[in-house]
Amino acid sequence: MNRLELFTDLLRNRTAALGLCLIAGIVAVALAGPALAPYDPLVPAPLDRLQPPSAQHLFGTDSLGRDILSRVIHGSRLSLLIGIISVTISLVPGTVLGLLAGYFGDPLDSIIMRVMDVLLAFPAVLLAIFITAILGPSLPNTMIAVGIVYIPHYARIVRSNVLSLKQQLFVQAIRHLGGSHARVILLHILPNTFAPIIVYATLGMGTAVLQAAALGFLGLGAQPPQPEWGAMLSEGRQYIQMAPHVAGFPGLAILLLVLGFNLFGDGLRDVLDPSLRSR
Template sequence: MRPERPRWRETLGLLARNPTAVVAAGVITLVVLVAVFDDLVAPTDGLGVSIPDRLLPPSLAHPFGTDELGRDVLSRVVLGASVSLRVGLVAVGISLLVGTTTGLVAGFYGRWVDDVLMRVMDMLFAFPAVLLAIAVLAVLGPGTTNATIAIGVVYIPIFARVTRSSVLSVREEVYVRASRSVGAGDLRLLVRHVLPNAAPPVIVQTSVSLAFAVLSEAALSFLGLGTQPPSPSWGLMLAEGRGFIQVAWWMSVFPGLAIFLLVLSFNLLGDGLRDVLDPRQRTAMGGGR
């Protein structure tokens, strides 16, 4: 009899059967590699001004053309990948840590603890995401770091709600009650039993939130509240290209395509994760095992 494969390995195997998720993961991996090795990939530093080369169309010398200051658009798209990914990862990390902890505590203890914590989350959730981020930036001031904090705050209630909902369905399971009956403490129950079994929806939400975090960073930078010039950012590049759309379409199209591909890939990967982490879908994909 063959030993049972570890759950994480089985999950990766099922995910590998989904061509859409594999392509999405490949695109995300490519963007991550470009962001990590941006100085090596970018043809230029993306910051040097060259007025004689301004508004050149795409060519062999400048595959994505140049902007109004003669800067290579390809280099700025490459350098902008690190900004978008860094903001997205750190912001979602903040939301994941605070929101998941809040949802765990609220769902596990219930009663007045649940009421107090979730009413606070409801107040945050009542604000439209971008307006709440703008309100946070109005206090902190514009900039990449402050935009990261603002986006992180915006998505805390989403993770809190998802985690709480999952914990509510797990906390009364037999294995949790059995562990409690033999004297397991609350922290041990939360870390070893409740959190691992409540994690699948949170993992899917993380992928989806990364997509929205990238969009939020682009929106804030487009409005002048995120990354500030001359640092390259996809949203900032869209704002800079807005006034030249009729004479230099490439200034907006290429950063826009970068945002589109990365956001679409995170969403498609999230769909694939949802399928393989759902018990019913998992059974069907595994051939009924």
């Protein structure tokens, strides 16, 4: 399947198309953030604190009088950055470890996978909290923590595909013809694992944003006054009854971004999976 056919099939898939539209919309808002934001997201206005949505402040204002719409717009950049960097931190080492474990087998396979099993034994949120507590609460440390938590997931996915691929005739033929391990792994096995990696990475973007928002909500992620959606939720929870918009709009932004990545990942899986395509 070439790129044009893949893109056409994605547009025909309603789930993928809807997810792609949501992602594209948020990316466009993030790129045009300074031009779209009507106010400075960091400058307080005490006289306008906790104002409801109005023509002057479409999303209302927070406890310090800052415009919530401007903070949500600027927060979209942080959330996308968190997703991209966290997934990269998970994907690269996870793919390398999965390739090595699946291709070379025991004893390397047992060592790598037992370490991955230990990481998987901890709930993802608790492990991320533990790592962030050690490194210190900050946005970069949040991305590192979320990335480390999901390394075992990529390692297991890649390993399972490598175990199947290395038994294929074309791989065995290349090895019998004198192909080096590096050539077999990089040129023949790795390209055939791209489809599941891409699908899981797309779904992982939504998961990473959600995990980072959870850490921000707990005060372990981005620190004030950064307009990060999870931190904004945490700031607004004490005003949930008198001013529900303070937490409502950041929560809605998280919902739309995570939903977009999940829908796009599901649709991408349907397009790339031959059995689902034929069905």
